[in-house]
Amino acid sequence: MKVEQVELRPRSAVGSGLVRQFLLPGGRTRITQISTFCPDVIGPGPTNLYLVDNGAVILVDAGIPTQLAKIFFYQWRNQRMPRKVEMLAPDHSEHEFLEGMKLAGYEAASIEQLVLTHGHPDHFLMAKSILRNSNAGISAHILDTPSICNPWGMLHMWFSRQKQMVSTGMPHAKTPHELLSDESLRSLNLKSLGVSLTVDSPLFQDGPVPVKGSPVEGVEAIHLPGHSPGSLGLIVGNSGEKKVLICGDVLLNPITPHPDDLLVYLQTIHELGKRDDIGLVLPAHGRQIRDLKGRVKFLSAHHRNRLQHTYEACSVPRCVWDVATMENYFDTYVDPTKFNFLAGMQALVHLELLVMVDAMRRTEIRDEVHYFQNTGEPFDEVYGRVVELVLDKGSRAMMRY
Numbered sequence: 001m002k003v004e005q006v007e008l009r010p011r012s013a014v015g016s017g018l019v020r021q022f023l024l025p026g027g028r029t030r031i032t033q034i035s036t037f038c039p040d041v042i043g044p045g046p047t048n049l050y051l052v053d054n055g056a057v058i059l060v061d062a063g064i065p066t067q068l069a070k071i072f073f074y075q076w077r078n079q080r081m082p083r084k085v086e087m088l089a090p091d092h093s094e095h096e097f098l099e100g101m102k103l104a105g106y107e108a109a110s111i112e113q114l115v116l117t118h119g120h121p122d123h124f125l126m127a128k129s130i131l132r133n134s135n136a137g138i139s140a141h142i143l144d145t146p147s148i149c150n151p152w153g154m155l156h157m158w159f160s161r162q163k164q165m166v167s168t169g170m171p172h173a174k175t176p177h178e179l180l181s182d183e184s185l186r187s188l189n190l191k192s193l194g195v196s197l198t199v200d201s202p203l204f205q206d207g208p209v210p211v212k213g214s215p216v217e218g219v220e221a222i223h224l225p226g227h228s229p230g231s232l233g234l235i236v237g238n239s240g241e242k243k244v245l246i247c248g249d250v251l252l253n254p255i256t257p258h259p260d261d262l263l264v265y266l267q268t269i270h271e272l273g274k275r276d277d278i279g280l281v282l283p284a285h286g287r288q289i290r291d292l293k294g295r296v297k298f299l300s301a302h303h304r305n306r307l308q309h310t311y312e313a314c315s316v317p318r319c320v321w322d323v324a325t326m327e328n329y330f331d332t333y334v335d336p337t338k339f340n341f342l343a344g345m346q347a348l349v350h351l352e353l354l355v356m357v358d359a360m361r362r363t364e365i366r367d368e369v370h371y372f373q374n375t376g377e378p379f380d381e382v383y384g385r386v387v388e389l390v391l392d393k394g395s396r397a398m399m400r401y
Contacts, residue, residue: 003244003280008103011035014084016046016093019100022280025241029054029218033282034100036063036093038122039073039085041332044255044285047122049097050246051106052236054218056211058113059136060234060246061284062127066092068195072121072154077173077339094129109133113201113211115221116140117248117284118228119147121154127197139201139209141223144230151196165341168348169321169369173339203232224250224272226265227257235278242279245272251295253287256302258342262349263356266303266390269296303350307386308379310350317363317371323347357385 002025009019018035032051038044050060064072067090074081089095098108111134116124119140127138140148147153158173165173201210206222208215220235227249237243249257250268259265272278273296281289289295306329313323323329324347325336334343351372354360359382363373375382 009100011046012096014046014088015040017096017100018046019103021104022244022282024237024244026238028238029236031236031244031246031282032100032104032106034097034104036096036126037066037088038064038069038093038285042077042079043069043073044122044249044252046285048282048284048286050282051101051104051111052219052234052246054216054236056112056216056219057106057110058115058209058211058216058219058234059111060115061117061123061248062114062125062130063093063097064122064125065094065129066090068121068125069093077341079338091129093126097126097130107133109135111136113209114138115209115232115234116144116148116197116199117233117246117250118231119144119153120228120249121195123248123284124148124197125195137201137212138197138199139203139221140199141221141230141232142202142204143225144228145199145202147228148197149199153196163368164348165344166368167320167365167370168324168344169319170324170341170344171321171337171339173341209234224248224268226250226259226261226268228260231268243277244280244282245278245292246282248284250283251281251289251292251299252283252285253289253295255286256299258346259303259349260345262303262353263389266300266386269299270390272296273300304383306346306350307354307383310347311354311359311374311379311382314351314360314372314374315376317373319369319371320344320347320351321369323351353386353389354382357382357389359385 004023007020011018014037016035016037020033022031030053034049035046038047047063049063052058066088108130114127114136203221209219209221218238222233222235224231224233231248231250233245233247235243235245273293278292281292309329310323313326321344324343325334334340360372360374362370364371
């Protein structure tokens with residue numbers, strides 16, 4: 001697939017600000033990538049927003065305001081903020097996006113539809129500010145609308161997982177009392193920042209994306225659950241030619257996505273790996289992917305290895321946090337004394353899947369922390385049962401501890 005590319009603006013010192021355009025064969029469809037600030041190392045890195053111009057102008061994802069990124073990724077997690085991040089203006093990301101649009105020949109008012117790939121904060125919280133002068137409708141998969149449409153959705157998630165996080169053995173995060181203090185509420189300023197949206201065109205099934213009630217030719221939504229229940233992608237292009245998949249966080253490069261449900265995620269990428277019509281994948285973080293099948297193969301092997309590490313680590317009883325903080329479990333060091341939600345959840349979803357295939361058993365609960373031990377079987381036998389579940393599309397069970 002030959003897609004012409006031109007870079008209109010390079011990355012800034014904090015890794016964001018890139019503006020790049022892709023022209024699909026035939027010259028009728030143009031996709032513009034604008035990268036907006038989101039922390040790396042402690043976060044997934046800059047969020048790539050995409051403008052799809054195929055007769056109608058569709059914006060895919062909306063990023064996160066810089067001020068909220070500082071609060072969520074650093075203040076709430078008690079992490080040190082680098083000086084270069086501390087110095088960023090509260091509206092740095094908004095300016096990156098709006099200036100990027102102008103470079104690409106667009107105005108905010110030209111956006112006709114916003115499609116959200118999923119309901120995580122770094123993908124939708126900037127929507128109200130950048131759509132202020134637009135009449136755009138908003139689409140998202142119905143399964144992610146609770147987190148997108150409820151202004152208290154993020155705090156609900158945080159509170160509802162408090163007991164779960166304690167059970168993993170992770171160091172304590174900020175408590176609900178601390179998050180709901182007057183100071184925290186003032187810093188969030190929920191009403192003026194608009195941390196919820198009205199999704200007026202929810203998506204229930206795969207198919208054409210509607211703009212003002214009419215489907216747009218050559219732009220289709222596809223449900224890609226596993227990173228979140230309602231994760232979706234857009235397939236852009238015409239029949240008979242290789243297409244572009246804008247995939248949100250389902251496929252990333254070079255980092256690996258964090259599954260919310262590992263079984264469902266593995267089923268999703270298994271199905272993606274069967275496709276022969278995708279010539280280019282544009283993810284929400286990191287670099288483009290030219291070899292879809294190769295990336296799926298890499299991610300499948302990655303999770304097989306992590307399942308094996310999790311299984312073998314529990315030859316003696318261990319809690320989730322014991323596993324997550326083992327040397328070489330992650331590519332980067334995880335400080336066992338500091339709260340790290342993403343690291344803990346990564347180890348948890350792998351342990352959950354091992355429990356589902358009867359390869360791991362809870363041995364005790366001590367001081368509210370759950371401990372697990374493997375069955376001692378050869379891992380190849382265990383993984384065989386995992387593969388059987390992945391190939392069984394009817395399996396959507398999810399266990400929480």
